[in-house]
Ligand code: DX5
């Protein structure tokens with residue numbers, strides 16, 4: 449199995465102890481953290497925004513993998529970058545000017561990524577692939593942690609991986625929603641490089657041991 453990155457979704461962490469949670473992730477050997485930003489419009493839930501990310505930035509050197517589940521994300525890209533986001537991922541469904549948003553993220557010096565909801569076809573992002581550092585394949589409908597993986601999304605990951613190979617591109621493929629040690633091997637075999645895990649990670653401390661469980665699942 450190829451090497452992969454585990455990006456724990458902070459949504460499932462203890463929000464009252466964020467600095468401790470970030471420190472614990474670093475101590476456990478993780479290098480990424482997945483930040484789920486929700487606006488109560490694009491998804492039926494509200495989480496946090498740039499001020500909280502800026503506060504976390506002061507205490508952490510982790511790679512801030514920022515998943516924007518907000519309508520018209522172009523309004524806030526500069527703010528998220530200034531707050532310390534390293535990667536900024538916008539949903540294809542959330543803006544009619546996706547190319548402009550992606551170009552703006554790159555111009556701001558962050559890594560550009562696009563997310564697709566389960567029902568959104570790969571064609572929504574096809575023409576932008578050369579401009580992207582990462583494509584996020586949602587494997588649940590975004591909005592909440594702890595939902596079940598939608599099985600047909602595995603074929604979508606395979607199709608995107610094939611497209612990447614055909615085109616000779618090197619963007620990462622991230623998978624988010626219902627990821628567990630049980631489906632880790634299948635996701636990696638399908639072509640995923642970055643696995644997001646919320647409830648299946650934070651619900652099972654200590655984090656170093658849990659990371660080991662994911663790594664063991666990858667090779668089995
Ligand atoms: C869902 C979020 C995910 C979520 C994943 O809207 O984008 O990042 O936190 O949580 P789990 O791993 O519990 O499905």
Ligand code: ZN
Nearest residue numbers: 484515624644
């Ligand atoms: Zn997410």
